[in-house]
Amino acid sequence: MKKLVLLIVFFYSSLLYANPSPFGLEINKTTLKEAKEKYTLNFDDTNFYSNGPMYYIKNNELDIDGLESVLLIFSKDEKLLAISTTFGKYKFKSLKENLSQKYQLVEKKLEFVGDQYVK
Template sequence: MFYRILFLLTIPFLSFADPTPFGLEINKTTLPEARKLYSLALASKDKGSKTKTYQIDTRKINFKGLLSLQATFNEKEILVAVHGTMEKTNFDRMLTTLDNKYVLVTKDVPSVGNKEAKLKDHNTIIFIEAPQDKMQMYFLYMNEQIWNKALATIAKNEKNQA
C-alpha cells in the first residue's frame, strides 16, 4: 500500500518535466551539469537576450546521422534551447518518435518540398525542418517564452522593413 501511494505521489512530478534531448532537460539543466555530460565550446553570446550558446562535441554522442549540436543557456545558466542538424533521412523517423511523445501543433510534410513540424510539451516548443534543397535537417527544442519573443522580434523586423 505504501508503495502505491508513493507511486501516485510521484506521477504529478513526472508529468511536468520538459523534454530532455540528448540528456539535457530544457528549463532545468544548468551549464555546470551540461559540462559534466559533454565537452562544450562557447560558440556565441547574445547581449540582447543575455544568452550564451555552446557547441557540443558530437563525436561522443551515439546518434546516427547527428551532424551538429548546440545548447543555449540564459543569464542564470539554465538551458533554454537545444538545436542542431542531422542527416535529412532522419526526418520521418524523428517526426514519428516526437509525435508519439509530444503534442503535435502543426505539420506540413508534402511528398515533394520543404517538410516541417512543430510540437509542444509543457513549456517547450519543438520544431523540426527539412528543406528540400538541403542534405540536412534542422531541429530545435526551445523554452516557449523565448520562442514567442523570437517570433515577435521577427514579426517586428519584417513590419519595419515593409
C-alpha cells in the first residue's frame, strides 16, 4: 500500500474544554459554509454514518510535506464531524512518533511487511 491513511475522528468531544481545530477548522463547530470560505472544496459523496456530505480540500491549498489528501466529513446539519488525512507511506514513522507523544495510542499494527496503522 503506497498510502497511509490516518483517520482523525473527533465525535462529540464533550470531555474536552476546547474542540480540536486541525487546519483551522474546529470539530463540531465549523459549518460547511465556513469551510468553503476558507478552502476550495470538491464534493466526494454522502457519508454512510453521518448522512452528511464529504468534501476534499483542494490538494495545493495545504503545504504540508507528504500530505496527499484531506477529507472533511460533515453531519446532516453541515457541522464538521471529522477530518481524514492521507499521507505518503514514507511519513508513517515520523507521524507515529510525533502523535504518540501527544496522544494515547488505542490500537496499533506495526508489521515489518504489509500495511501498518495506529489509532
